[in-house]
Amino acid sequence: MRLIIEARIDDGECDAKREGSTIVAIVDRRDKDLSQLGLTLAEGRSVLAEVQSALVSQQVARWLSANTHCRRCGSPLSHKDSRSIVLRTVFGKMALESPRLWSCTCATKSGAARHSTSPLCKAIAKRVTPELEYLQVKWAAHLPFRQATALLKEVLPLDKATSFSGTRNRVRGVGAQIDAEIERDIAQQPQAIAGEALRQADNVSCVSVDSAWLRCCEKSETQARHVNIVAGRATFAKQAPRVYAYCAQGGGLGCRQARPVPSLQRRHSTRAGERNQ
Numbered sequence: 001m002r003l004i005i006e007a008r009i010d011d012g013e014c015d016a017k018r019e020g021s022t023i024v025a026i027v028d029r030r031d032k033d034l035s036q037l038g039l040t041l042a043e044g045r046s047v048l049a050e051v052q053s054a055l056v057s058q059q060v061a062r063w064l065s066a067n068t069h070c071r072r073c074g075s076p077l078s079h080k081d082s083r084s085i086v087l088r089t090v091f092g093k094m095a096l097e098s099p100r101l102w103s104c105t106c107a108t109k110s111g112a113a114r115h116s117t118s119p120l121c122k123a124i125a126k127r128v129t130p131e132l133e134y135l136q137v138k139w140a141a142h143l144p145f146r147q148a149t150a151l152l153k154e155v156l157p158l159d160k161a162t163s164f165s166g167t168r169n170r171v172r173g174v175g176a177q178i179d180a181e182i183e184r185d186i187a188q189q190p191q192a193i194a195g196e197a198l199r200q201a202d203n204v205s206c207v208s209v210d211s212a213w214l215r216c217c218e219k220s221e222t223q224a225r226h227v228n229i230v231a232g233r234a235t236f237a238k239q240a241p242r243v244y245a246y247c248a249q250g251g252g253l254g255c256r257q258a259r260p261v262p263s264l265q266r267r268h269s270t271r272a273g274e275r276n277q
């Protein structure tokens with residue numbers, strides 16, 4: 001027996017049957033035999049790659065047909081040339097034809113020099129879909145770059161779409177992006193917490209904070225079952241580092257305000273109600 005998987009685009013404007021369909025995959029199996037039951041992983045990867053390729057090429061073609069006109073006057077832009085660009089997705093890498101178009105004459109009439117533009121290049125500037133970027137960075141955060149890359153290649157059709165160095169560069173790129181966001185947050189003026197005066201410590205050079213939820217083993221109708229403990233370490237410019245911890249407000253066990261953890265309070269003289277210091 002043979003299983004024939006076809007893909008057909010139906011945009012609702014024309015007769016889909018008339019436009020025909022594309023054969024995505026043909027799966028051959030011996031008749032009346034269950035020794036090879038269902039799709040194999042390799043077959044699944046191949047089907048996904050073919051479907052992705054068919055879908056993306058149609059989406060790009062239709063998008064380009066709607067983005068090759070001047071935005072001022074609506075005139076069609078003249079074609080200069082085209083080049084191939086590479087798009088990486090979770091279901092494979094594909095080459096896309098990206099046309100370069102001359103700017104409209106309505107712009108040059110105002111004295112501006114004529115130039116060319118590539119709408120598709122601008123639309124997919126990163127050349128990678130957010131899903132693939134997310135998976136690469138997520139697994140590279142748990143595993144060495146090489147193992148993360150090998151894992152993704154094993155379960156997804158990414159033979160030619162990702163590499164060890166590509167994963168490493170992706171992680172570095174996202175890390176730089178996060179660093180920039182943190183720098184922007186630090187540069188902003190601190191806002192006072194509602195109902196609390198913000199205290200600023202000039203001699204603190206670094207503060208590290210961690211948080212965990214503890215679950216009470218015994219059920220109680222009067223107390224919440226979970227409590228949030230926040231702990232951290234402050235490094236000072238001119239004195240020894242200091243450790244602090246407290247129960248977060250409303251975290252349960254009847255905590256209505258921040259309360260220092262007793263053991264750390266004894267060892268490090270944390271005052272009742274002290275936070276973030």
Ligand SMILES: [Zn+2]
Nearest residue numbers: 070073104106
């Ligand atoms: Zn124009």
